[in-house]
Amino acid sequence: MKSSFLTWMLAALVATSGCAQAQNSKESPSNGKELPKVYMYKEISSDNLIKIYEALGREAKGRVAVKLSTGEPGGHNFLQPALIKNLVQKVNGTIVECNTAYGGGRANTESHLKAAADHGFTAIAKVDIMDAEGEFTIPVRDRKHLEYDIVGDHLKNYDFMVNLAHFKGHAMGGFGGVIKNQSIGVASAAGKAYIHSAGKTRDVSSVWNNLASQDDFLESMAASAQAVADYFGDRILYINVMNNLSIDCDCDSHPHAPEMKDIGILASLDPVALDQACLDLVYAVRPSEGNDNRPLVERIESRHGRHTVEYAEKIGLGSRKYELKELKPQQAV
Numbered sequence: 001m002k003s004s005f006l007t008w009m010l011a012a013l014v015a016t017s018g019c020a021q022a023q024n025s026k027e028s029p030s031n032g033k034e035l036p037k038v039y040m041y042k043e044i045s046s047d048n049l050i051k052i053y054e055a056l057g058r059e060a061k062g063r064v065a066v067k068l069s070t071g072e073p074g075g076h077n078f079l080q081p082a083l084i085k086n087l088v089q090k091v092n093g094t095i096v097e098c099n100t101a102y103g104g105g106r107a108n109t110e111s112h113l114k115a116a117a118d119h120g121f122t123a124i125a126k127v128d129i130m131d132a133e134g135e136f137t138i139p140v141r142d143r144k145h146l147e148y149d150i151v152g153d154h155l156k157n158y159d160f161m162v163n164l165a166h167f168k169g170h171a172m173g174g175f176g177g178v179i180k181n182q183s184i185g186v187a188s189a190a191g192k193a194y195i196h197s198a199g200k201t202r203d204v205s206s207v208w209n210n211l212a213s214q215d216d217f218l219e220s221m222a223a224s225a226q227a228v229a230d231y232f233g234d235r236i237l238y239i240n241v242m243n244n245l246s247i248d249c250d251c252d253s254h255p256h257a258p259e260m261k262d263i264g265i266l267a268s269l270d271p272v273a274l275d276q277a278c279l280d281l282v283y284a285v286r287p288s289e290g291n292d293n294r295p296l297v298e299r300i301e302s303r304h305g306r307h308t309v310e311y312a313e314k315i316g317l318g319s320r321k322y323e324l325k326e327l328k329p330q331q332a333v
Helices: 002-017 020-024 046-055 081-090 109-118 153-157 178-183 189-196 204-209 214-232 271-284 294-302 307-314
Strands: 037-041 064-067 093-097 127-129 135-138 149-152 160-166 168-170 174-176 236-242 264-268 323-326
Touching (some): 037 046, 046 236, 046 264, 064 081, 093 109, 109 127, 127 153, 135 214, 149 153, 149 189, 149 214, 160 214, 168 294, 174 178, 174 271, 174 294, 178 214, 178 236, 178 271, 178 307, 189 214, 214 236, 214 307, 236 271, 264 271, 271 294, 271 307
Parallel strands (some): 037 323, 064 093, 093 127, 160 236
Antiparallel strands (some): 135 149, 236 264
């Protein structure tokens, strides 16, 4: 037990030592640009979700896709329709998803739409399973593992994307935030197989016999997320909601109960800065009764999860250094 605790403490120190200064620093990075801003509300509410969207200063225009997880049947930690309804309707958005590559209750369009309806999403907005009618490829800049990214064909129907992610743990990636939400999340079922295998196969039936090494998988997620960012350019924004902080993802039909308290809503125009800020907040928690971050930290460390943001920064998707701006009730940006 003592050894395990010391291992956790070391991981936490390593994770946060280089970031605490960056969070509130006004110093520009070496490229002369200002640090990306990450906005935060500690109170998680429908009103604050709209306010943090407005704080970003980038209006969602045209045909707006709101990418989120509608949740696996049996699960319950996903973002609730009551929380996101006002934001989705404010941007006149369509909730978008793609079918899964692991079977389960969302592996085909019919069952996926049923799950979305059962979880209350079709009651607040149109839900579009983007690979219901096929897929297409978009270019990737980083071709270490992938030759292209395979996304749902209906992605062509949208002018703007609101990447609205539930930040939590993940059995394969260590954690899931906005990077995962627009890599695995926007990929078609075949695209998911392609990412999980780091380019070995796009065949869903054979992916589990062709899984990539862990770092290759994480790097493929970063590369495919960058492909989606490039596809939309300045017509995308990023929001992480840090509630129901289970070690398991919303694709788990029987997720572990959260052992941490909720942290807040964070948003940025830089996906790497945003996921990094969320990681820093998780690692910064001092474990106490009813608020124990150690299981989630262990999940992230055991899957080498921080490599996703490290590699994403390396290939130019964003910056791990950022300025954290906490917003107070009624505060103007």
